[in-house]
Amino acid sequence: MPYSDLTEWIHALTRLGHEAEALALNTALQSHLESPAVLRWGAGQRFSLDFSRPRIMGILNLTPDSFSGDGVAHNVAEAVAKGIAMAHAGADVIDVGGESTRPGAMQVALEEELSRVIPVIAELARRLAIPISVDTTKPEVMEAALEAGAGMVNDVSALGGADGDERTALDQRKVALLKDLDLPICLMHRQGTPGTMQNDPHYQDVLWDIYRFLDRRIGECCSGGIDKKRLLADVGFGFGKRAGDNLALMWHQRMFLGLGVPLLFGISRKRITGLLCGAVNPESRDTASHILAVFGMLTGARMFRVHDVAGARQAMVTAWEWMNDEAHLNH
Template identity: 50%
Template sequence: MQRYFRPIVQTDAARPADALPLAGGWAWFAAAEELFRDAPPRLLPAGALPEEARAALAGPRPALAGLTMDRPRIMGILNVTPDSFSDGGRFDAPAAALAHGRALAEAADILDIGGESTRPGAREVPVDEEIARTAPVIAALRKAGVTVPISIDTRKAAVAGAALAAGADMVNDVAAFTHDPALAEVAARAEAPVCLMHAQGDPETMQNDPHYDNVLLDVYDFLAQRIAAAEAAGIPRARIVADPGIGFGKTVAHNLALLRGLSLFHGLGCPVLLGASRKRFIGALGHEPQADRRGPGSVAVALAGIAQGVQILRVHDVAETRQAMRLDGALKGYGVAE
């Protein structure tokens, strides 16, 4: 029977002597919930965890694209598309994309640039068109002196290759190399960090009645399998980030279950990325139908992620998230980059 271990994460200054650090970061845990598919969960003291699980949960994460993972990092979203769900069309013109990217870079630790909308119902963009949207913007940002790491948000090998050649540092694939397996080879050859995300189905169909046996454990198993596939393709775990894919083939209930159980994903031995910004479930729970007015709810979810040790927050509202993190960090004792 497979066992899963979800650390009960805390950040209080009154830390027991036998508590373990969470992923070498700002949080700690003295107990974990042992989860099973066919049996009730139970609580274990951290010292009773199997050695392999304890090492995966407590071990420090290596730096990623030059960024240490010992404090939360902000990934700013730059959509150079005409149809993204929250800001489609605002930054698809080159001048607007460059201006917004430079503004985001003032408060973000990393930029994530995408040329294909992955909103529910979105159709696939041809490769040449996606390259034309993204690579010139990346090159222009580098020419303008932007030095923060840049991630290319794509499912396609050719798009990632063009972006890396233009100055990108990282590949963020919402399909975890299942849409275009050649993307793994491109990332491995470039020695680029990758983010592997869970999605149930393609963007065009993913919200058509999504179903799971156990959403938390199903997503965990998928990510474990895709991480193993990436390692087999020559990408070491030290260059892999895991993303549970909030909103990608999930109902509101699924999203809430994943958010409540986020700390489970530290057991993968990788940094965890949370991309919940402005998502539809925030609008549903926060009573805000307009996506670009969901900033407060997005910040609330981001801080909940930090409380569970999430290392990377992918957000639209970068300055607002940074301000909230400064206050949260002052209270909880983790450093926030200026």
């Protein structure tokens, strides 16, 4: 029986009020599902990501209004130096973004976003051997970034409209641009836009609503000619979610393995980490972020989008070795 048919049984259990049983069935199914262990792409298979173990994506914000206080705007040399430092600290990917997606943020004009990200992406792609990701919702920025050397796309609109959310249809301009390119694409769920998403987010069932959206969007991408093996999924912590929604997504993240693609976990310095640890200043939330990232690893995530690359890598390596190398450590 196809997994899509099994999910209908799971959804039926949920509608009948048997959510615990539905989640248990979904979780049990994960042991029979496998995501691609190794993703290779680029000219001559230049890049590879082995998702059999955790991978670190360093966040490089080129904005003056980043929620975490780490933005580097209009200083190409400083931004490039920061990206190189992340690579040396152990980042597997550098994610470059020129438009803030913090709650309340307004959309940046196209030319402004291009001027922020393209020079930095071009220089990092020239100097580093790891893939550079572009974090954008605009197809024009995607195209320019790919021409400048970017090797991955991270789209918080899940290839929908740049100013859209979960209700917005797939943007066919993005599909046309990406379908024949051999590179990874991360699809994220969000309810609302950055300017509105935290006004009054609500769900009938946060787990299944988001699962169904990502499952549908993955299917739409595949129908449009994008290979499923190139996709990652991100539940979008903090993007149109209440505190309880974020916690539910963390606790039940394993069910999203049913999507059949690697999961990206992006909770670094977000408000939910501050609520849990009591740190008001986002820059003081790294320890809490690393703890939650380890929990995310234990529940199935394999790519971790972080501000503090060195700290996150140490946390991931420590937890991974403890989980998997007991025999080695006993010698």
